[in-house]
């Protein structure tokens with residue numbers, strides 16, 4: 514990088530899946546060829562490298578459902594356009610509970626699907642129309658909507674690995690997984706082919722208004738980049754980049770973890786959908802373990818009732834042998850220091866014990882995690898209501914695309930399209946304003962969103 518001043522139409526700060534998706538939409542949908550993606554590290558190397566890479570159109574609010582439906586439509590288009598470089602699959606999300614006929618869950622489901630929910634949700638009790646399990650992982654062959662399985666016998670017939678006390682399963686059909694890394698690489702190829710550039714540099718400061726003077730630090734020293742417009746897509750550093758403009762954003766970072774390991778015992782059927790235990794639980798510690806944890810102020814919470822949401826899925830397709838487990842129970846914000854992620858050493862033990870409640874065969878791994886198991890994590894960058902921030906910042910010419918919490922891989926496509934439409938002042942979907950800071954002008958909406966217990970956090 515020379516120290517000379519260079520210029521560009523749009524500078525995107527951050528080359529995670531979100532910044533790349535914004536640049537891709539600018540290049541391919543809005544015809545912006547003079548653009549630069551800035552990142553001090555390898556593209557897709559920070560939060561985007563930690564993603565579980567799952568997608569779903571299941572949300573407690575119809576706006577988020579519509580947004581992710583748009584995102585999945587674009588994911589499907591990318592899968593088609595790339596010859597499925599994305600490795601998109603669609604076995605669905607299976608939400609399990611021990612409650613029989615949980616009317617509150619049914620009502621929440623209907624609320625989330627909004628208009629037309631009745632046609633999308635099918636109830637099965639073993640008597641009427643047959644439930645169609647996922648015959649393959651092929652996303653094009655999978656059904657849409659939601660199948661609700663009622664009764665332990667019906668659940669067991671279709672989900673034999675689940676505990677016998679599961680009474681109800683909500684099977685979300687427009688859901689599955691993709692390779693976020695492959696999608697990022699594919700979009701980067703198209704950005705470069707359209708004339709866009711990736712520059713290895715950290716933005717240290719931002720001077721002026723449009724055009725902005727970005728103070729860059731790269732491997733070859735300092736330089737200035739002039740940009741007519743800028744996009745803040747700095748992931749967990751969204752707030753830090755906003756501060757360079759003298760702005761404050763209502764975001765915090767909460768560290769969440771996962772484990773992945775080879776399922777040598779064959780505990781999880783390869784055709785099992787991404788499965789979530791909706792019920793809260795007490796982790797089944799032994800008496801000694803419980804006493805030890807209760808005596809440690811930092812660990813005492815693990816002896817208290819824990820929230821639902823623990824999840825598990827086979828990893829690597831039908832022929833693979835790995836499984837992934839996660840549980841986003843942490844609520845404590847922390848600053849994202851890449852050199853010292855706040856890993857909880859006991860997390861594998863915690864998640865395994867709790868996951869055995871839905872899939873009891875996983876108990877075989879408690880205290881005996883196979884060699885080569887991975888324990889990793891990253892920050893959910895989120896607003897208190899768990900809705901994203903996409904669109905103009907307060908500074909004219911500055912835009913933001915972030916706060917995508919635990920859903921940025923699946924929502925990157927629609928985020929990129931929406932942010933690019935704001936930048937080019939092109940037509941936008943009806944929910945566009947709700948993802949800008951304008952939503953905070955509606956305290957009743959914000960209060961209602963924050964009152965929702967789960968907020969779609971998974």
Ligand SMILES: Cc1cc2nc3c(=O)[nH]c(=O)nc-3n(C[C@H](O)[C@H](O)[C@H](O)COP(=O)(O)OP(=O)(O)OC[C@H]3O[C@@H](n4cnc5c(N)ncnc54)[C@H](O)[C@@H]3O)c2cc1C
Pocket residue numbers: 526527528529530531532551552553554555556557558559560561562563564565566567568714715716717746747748749750754769770771889890891892893914915916917918919920921922923924
């Ligand atoms: C454990 C875990 C599991 C998840 N599972 C899923 C899932 O199953 N499905 C799903 O959809 N989502 C999931 N997510 C969420 C998803 O990974 C994130 O929402 C998404 O990766 C965020 O992308 P990003 O581009 O905003 O951030 P990042 O990937 O963090 O990218 C931001 C980039 O900005 C760069 N940057 C920061 N500051 C500067 C600066 N000053 N100058 C230049 N560059 C800068 C950084 O180096 C970084 O590369 C999960 C997240 C975690 C942590």
